[in-house]
Each structure stands twice: as C-alpha cells, then as structure tokens.
Amino acid sequence: MLGIRLFVLRLFMVELPALAHGSSNATPVILDTDMGNDIDDALALVMLHTLQSSGECEILGITLSKDNPWAAIYTEQVNRFYGRPQIPIGAVQRGATPDEGPFIRRIPELFGEKCFSRKPDDAVTLLRRMLSSQPDQSVVILTIGFLTNMSRLLNSLPDADSPLDGMELFSRKVNRVCSMAGSFRPGKAVGPDSGNPEYNIRTDIPAARSFFGRCPRPVVFSGFEVGAAIVFPGAFIEKALAENPGNPVAAAYAAYLPMPYDRPCWDQSAVLQAIRPNAGYFRLSDPGCVTVDSSGQSGFINDPDGLHRYLILDEENVPRIRREILDLCSMGSHLTAQPKIVSKDLFLQL
Numbered sequence: 001m002l003g004i005r006l007f008v009l010r011l012f013m014v015e016l017p018a019l020a021h022g023s024s025n026a027t028p029v030i031l032d033t034d035m036g037n038d039i040d041d042a043l044a045l046v047m048l049h050t051l052q053s054s055g056e057c058e059i060l061g062i063t064l065s066k067d068n069p070w071a072a073i074y075t076e077q078v079n080r081f082y083g084r085p086q087i088p089i090g091a092v093q094r095g096a097t098p099d100e101g102p103f104i105r106r107i108p109e110l111f112g113e114k115c116f117s118r119k120p121d122d123a124v125t126l127l128r129r130m131l132s133s134q135p136d137q138s139v140v141i142l143t144i145g146f147l148t149n150m151s152r153l154l155n156s157l158p159d160a161d162s163p164l165d166g167m168e169l170f171s172r173k174v175n176r177v178c179s180m181a182g183s184f185r186p187g188k189a190v191g192p193d194s195g196n197p198e199y200n201i202r203t204d205i206p207a208a209r210s211f212f213g214r215c216p217r218p219v220v221f222s223g224f225e226v227g228a229a230i231v232f233p234g235a236f237i238e239k240a241l242a243e244n245p246g247n248p249v250a251a252a253y254a255a256y257l258p259m260p261y262d263r264p265c266w267d268q269s270a271v272l273q274a275i276r277p278n279a280g281y282f283r284l285s286d287p288g289c290v291t292v293d294s295s296g297q298s299g300f301i302n303d304p305d306g307l308h309r310y311l312i313l314d315e316e317n318v319p320r321i322r323r324e325i326l327d328l329c330s331m332g333s334h335l336t337a338q339p340k341i342v343s344k345d346l347f348l349q350l
Contacts, residue, residue: 027057027140027275030130032123033267034066034145034200035075036104037097039256042078042249043232044144044267047328048275049082057140057275060130061088063123065145065204066104067095072120074104077113077248085117090126092148096204103252111248123149124156131173132162142274143179144267146200150177151207154214171216178274180267181208182290182298183224184310190297195224197296205296212290212308221290221310222273223298226282227266229313230322232329234260268325273311281321282311 031048033041051057062079064071072089079087108114121129127149131139143150156166164172183196190196201208212219234253238260241250257263272281288306291299300310313321 026052026055028060028134028138029057029140029142029274030060030127031062032065032141032143032145032149033062033075034097034203035064035071036066036068036101037145037199038266039103039253039263040227040232040265040267041144042074042103042252043265043325043329044271045075045078046082046249047268047271047325048142049079049084050328051271051275052084059084059087060134060139061090061126063090063092063127063149064120065092065095065123065148066101067092067098068100068104069116070100070104070108073108073113073116074248074252076116077108077111081246081248088126088130089120090123090149091120092123095148096146102257103255106255107248107252110251111246124152125159125161127153128156128159128166128169129161131169132164134173136172137175139174140274141174141177142270143177143181144200144270146204147179147181147207147211148204150215151204151210154211167214167216174217176217176277177215177219178222178270178277179219180222180227180270181212182221182292182310184221184285184298184300185223185225195228196298198224198298201292201298202296205292205294208296209292212292215307218307218309219290220273220277220284221308222266222270223310224266226311226313227264227269229315230265230269230318230325231262232265232268232322232325234262236326265322265325268329269311269321271328272321272324281317281324282313284309285312 035041048059052059062075072091075089079085154166154170158165162169181198181200183194183198185194237250237253241254286302287304288300288302288308290308291301
C-alpha cells in the first residue's frame with residue numbers, strides 16, 4: 001500500500017529540475033507513432049521524456065502515422081507539458097486512420113489548446129532531415145504504429161537535405177529499429193486473441209510488407225504477446241488524475257475508456273527494448289526473417305544471416321518490467337513538466 005501511495009504522489013507531479021541533456025551516452029531516437037488510436041502511445045511518449053531527462057536518450061523528433069490534425073496538436077501538448085515544445089513533429093500524408101479517436105481532440109479542447117503552434121512537417125521530409133544531420137549508424141528508430149512513414153522513407157528520393165536516396169540514407173544513419181508489430185506466439189497462432197494479424201501491421205499491410213522486407217538495418221520486434229502480458233493499472237491513473245487533472249496523458253487515459261481499466265503495455269514494452277536493449281528485460285529469438293502475408297499475418301523464419309529478432313518474455317520478469325514502466329511513467333512529469341493549474345471540474349468532464 002505504501003508503494004501505491006508513493007507512486008500516486010509522484011505520478012505526473014512537478015518536484016525536481018530537469019537533468020542536463022545532451023549526454024554522450026544518450027541514445028538518439030526517432031519515434032514513429034499512430035498517436036490517438038490507443039492510449040499506450042501516449043504513455044510510451046511519457047517514458048521517452050523520462051528517459052531523456054535521465055540522460056538515456058534524446059528525442060530527435062516524432063512522426064505520426066495517424067492522418068488526423070489533432071494527433072499533432074495533442075502530441076505537441078504532451079511535449080509542452082514535459083518541457084520540450086521544440087521537438088519537431090511530422091505528419092503522414094494520406095494515412096490509414098483519419099478518425100479523431102476518443103482523446104486527441106477532446107483533451108486539447110478541454111485544456112484550451114485548439115491549434116498547433118506551427119504547421120507539422122511532412123513526415124518523410126522530417127525523417128530525411130533528422131537522419132541526414134546525425135552521425136552514421138547512430139539513430140534508433142522506434143515504431144509503435146503503422147509502417148506507412150517508414151516504407152515511404154525507404155522509397156524516398158534525394159532532396160535538399162541529403163543526396164542519398166531513402167535506402168542509402170537509412171542504411172547509413174540508422175543503428176537499429178525496434179518495432180511494436182506482429183505476433184510470435186508458439187505454434188504461429190492466428191486470430192484476434194493471438195494478435196495475428198496484429199493491428200499495426202494489418203492497418204497498412206502493404207507498408208509493413210515493404211518495410212520489413214527491405215529494411216537494411218536490424219529490426220527487433222516487440223510482438224503482441226509481449227505487451228498483452230504486462231498491464232498498466234488504470235487505478236493509479238485515476239488516483240493521480242484526481243490529484244492533478246492538468247496532465248494531458250492522465251486525462252487522455254481517463255478519456256480513452258471508462259475508468260478504471262487496465263491496459264496492455266504494447267508500446268511501453270517496445271520503449272524499454274529500444275532504449276535499454278541490454279537491461280535483461282527480455283530474451284531475444286535467434287536471428288531470422290519476419291514474414292507478413294497478404295492478410296497481415298506475421299511469421300518468422302530462422303536464418304542465421306537474418307536481420308530480424310523478436311522479444312521473448314519470461315513470466316518471472318513481468319513484475320520487474322511492470323515496475324520499470326510505472327517508474328518511467330511517473331518520473332517524467334516531475335523532472336521536466338511545467339505545472340498547469342486546472343480546475344477539478346475538468347476531471348468531471350472526462
């Protein structure tokens with residue numbers, strides 16, 4: 001019970017100054033997300049802010065695979081709350097999911113933030129610009145949405161930012177990719193309960209097949225089964241939101257589904273692997289190749305020369321991983337956020 005009280009007191013509160021950024025050990029990361037389709041994307045972004053505050057990563061930019069203008073507005077709102085409004089944001093063009101969803105419009109409007117401070121860049125243009133400015137084989141790409149932007153990046157042509165085409169640029173600048181995609185349960189299970197076809201793949205199947213089939217750098221997959229086994233407790237959010245209704249991520253969690261509810265940590269698991277690959281949270285499969293068929297079902301073929309591996313979750317590690325996720329979701333706000341006083345009436349509107 002004491003642990004719960006401490007967590008609630010820390011969650012989304014402002015207590016300590018931000019740590020210095022720009023550490024030589026910080027992993028430069030680009031987040032590609034379908035922000036707004038599920039709440040785990042927002043929690044994953046909180047984790048990245050926390051990890052940047054601790055000097056473990058640097059968020060170079062965020063690209064959105066959800067084709068709705070409120071996705072950028074909400075993402076900027078979160079970045080502003082965590083003290084980093086300058087993070088560049090790129091938006092997909094002609095993307096797969098144009099709907100608003102339950103929170104990316106509702107939360108900015110509740111907080112009185114109804115417009116993006118600057119027009120978002122085109123996602124592929126921004127990706128090329130960010131990669132071209134980084135040292136060779138230094139960038140980690142974290143995809144927690146559809147592969148639309150990634151596929152288009154590989155197909156992109158030389159431009160003012162780089163004389164390299166997309167394949168060459170990606171091969172030169174990216175260190176590795178961590179992708180929340182696919183399902184790799186024993187027996188190649190297929191169907192809704194197995195997450196195969198998995199949502200991030202099946203929503204833009206051609207893009208997934210193109211990107212995973214052509215990606216020139218190593219890819220680690222955090223499959224459906226990994227996040228499904230680790231749940232984020234909505235009861236913590238409910239208590240924390242009652243204390244601080246001004247946090248846009250806590251408010252979005254409350255708006256996504258009727259409270260209280262627990263939600264699988266699909267995207268949060270991918271964040272841990274992307275930024276802390278040697279922490280021992282998961283085991284890795286043998287090398288191989290992930291396949292995606294025309295219906296979006298994922299499979300895996302062992303190949304010692306393959307560039308793909310997937311995460312294996314041991315049941316005994318679940319409590320530790322869950323604690324780490326909760327820690328990272330609680331620490332980010334009090335390291336960097338600027339407090340915003342919001343009426344308790346806001347909580348009643350969620």
